[in-house]
Amino acid sequence: MTAATAFISAARLHKTYRVRKGLFGKSKTLHAVAGLDFDVPPGSTFGLVGESGSGKSTLARLLLAAEPATSGELHVDGRLVSSGTVAERKAFHKLVQPVLQDPYASLNPMMRIGEIVAEPMRVHGLLKGPALHDRVGALLESVGLLPEMAQRYPNELSGGQRQRVAIARALGLEPRALVLDEPVSALDVSIQAQILNLLKDIQARRGLTYVLISHDLAVVAYMSNRIGVLYLGEFMELGSRDDIIRNPKHPYTRALLASSESRVETGASVVSEIPSPIALPTGCRYQSRCPHASVRCRQEKPEPRSVGGMHSVACHFDL
Numbered sequence: 001m002t003a004a005t006a007f008i009s010a011a012r013l014h015k016t017y018r019v020r021k022g023l024f025g026k027s028k029t030l031h032a033v034a035g036l037d038f039d040v041p042p043g044s045t046f047g048l049v050g051e052s053g054s055g056k057s058t059l060a061r062l063l064l065a066a067e068p069a070t071s072g073e074l075h076v077d078g079r080l081v082s083s084g085t086v087a088e089r090k091a092f093h094k095l096v097q098p099v100l101q102d103p104y105a106s107l108n109p110m111m112r113i114g115e116i117v118a119e120p121m122r123v124h125g126l127l128k129g130p131a132l133h134d135r136v137g138a139l140l141e142s143v144g145l146l147p148e149m150a151q152r153y154p155n156e157l158s159g160g161q162r163q164r165v166a167i168a169r170a171l172g173l174e175p176r177a178l179v180l181d182e183p184v185s186a187l188d189v190s191i192q193a194q195i196l197n198l199l200k201d202i203q204a205r206r207g208l209t210y211v212l213i214s215h216d217l218a219v220v221a222y223m224s225n226r227i228g229v230l231y232l233g234e235f236m237e238l239g240s241r242d243d244i245i246r247n248p249k250h251p252y253t254r255a256l257l258a259s260s261e262s263r264v265e266t267g268a269s270v271v272s273e274i275p276s277p278i279a280l281p282t283g284c285r286y287q288s289r290c291p292h293a294s295v296r297c298r299q300e301k302p303e304p305r306s307v308g309g310m311h312s313v314a315c316h317f318d319l
């Protein structure tokens with residue numbers, strides 16, 4: 001696949017923030033997204049996995065044109081993503097819509113469900129009156145809710161129902177892609193599979209492209225065609241679902257997989273803390289936690305290299 005055939009394409013994408021410790025501290029640069037390259041074919045799911053602070057939501061905000069990149073390029077449907085003017089942002093909102101982690105926070109508690117789902121279509125002047133009313137009913141049905149739900153308020157719904165409402169709202173503008181940032185993390189485990197299956201159904205019916213973000217490798221593995229393993233703003237490994245799950249090459253991917261498997265039995269997760277993205281380790285970003293780290297890893301940063309087909313890994317070792 002080339003960037004030209006991808007629905008979403010990122011090249012050398014960077015996002016830095018200036019941060020200051022305390023009121024009079026010196027300001028420093030924080031590298032939240034540090035040079036990402038990836039292509040997402042239309043109708044597929046690209047899964048992004050990584051621990052807290054690895055840059056997942058920052059990348060989501062870039063994809064949603066909510067913030068500008070510091071450098072590099074991001075194309076959606078062949079168009080350069082820009083958060084410049086209001087009109088440009090509006091055009092991108094029609095193309096790419098978000099579904100976020102917490103449906104409690106993302107739905108206005110003062111609005112009825114029907115108004116919440118109708119709002120983006122109203123803002124974009126797509127429909128009004130009875131046509132808008134009917135469309136809201138159809139959207140609610142398409143996510144497995146009764147049209148009568150339109151009269152209710154968010155606090156009258158369960159967490160799973162609320163996330164269905166958030167999905168219905170995202171679909172109103174008939175976007176071509178959804179950015180799903182931890183879409184099931186706030187839900188009971190028993191509800192998570194229902195929402196993931198609903199998202200799969202919707203994708204099959206509408207041919208949508210998904211970028212799915214999760215700290216949970218099991219969720220990403222269930223949903224994705226390709227997976228990027230993010231660590232401190234960089235891909236440690238990038239490949240098809242099977243490359244990453246069945247043939248992981250990077251020690252970090254292996255640690256995530258092991259913790260994902262052991263968590264089911266023991267509740268454990270990856271040991272030791274992720275370093276600060278302000279004081280990055282020299283050489284490989286993962287060296288301070290890597291059981292294989294050598295002198296070379298502390299001095300020389302491994303560049304991503306192909307380990308077969310479109311499977312790439314940023315590690316000096318052949319593991």
Ligand SMILES: Nc1ncnc2c1ncn2[C@@H]1O[C@H](COP(=O)(O)OP(=O)(O)OP(=O)(O)O)[C@@H](O)[C@H]1O
Pocket residue numbers: 017018019030031032050051052053054055056057058059215277
């Ligand atoms: N507006 C901002 N200003 C300064 N630093 C920021 C800003 N947004 C994010 N960061 C920093 O960028 C890094 C990446 O944050 P981000 O929210 O993208 O991580 P994440 O992978 O989504 O984490 P989580 O799993 O906790 O949601 C973090 O160190 C965070 O503190």
Ligand SMILES: [Mg+2]
Pocket residue numbers: 056057058
């Ligand atoms: Mg996040």
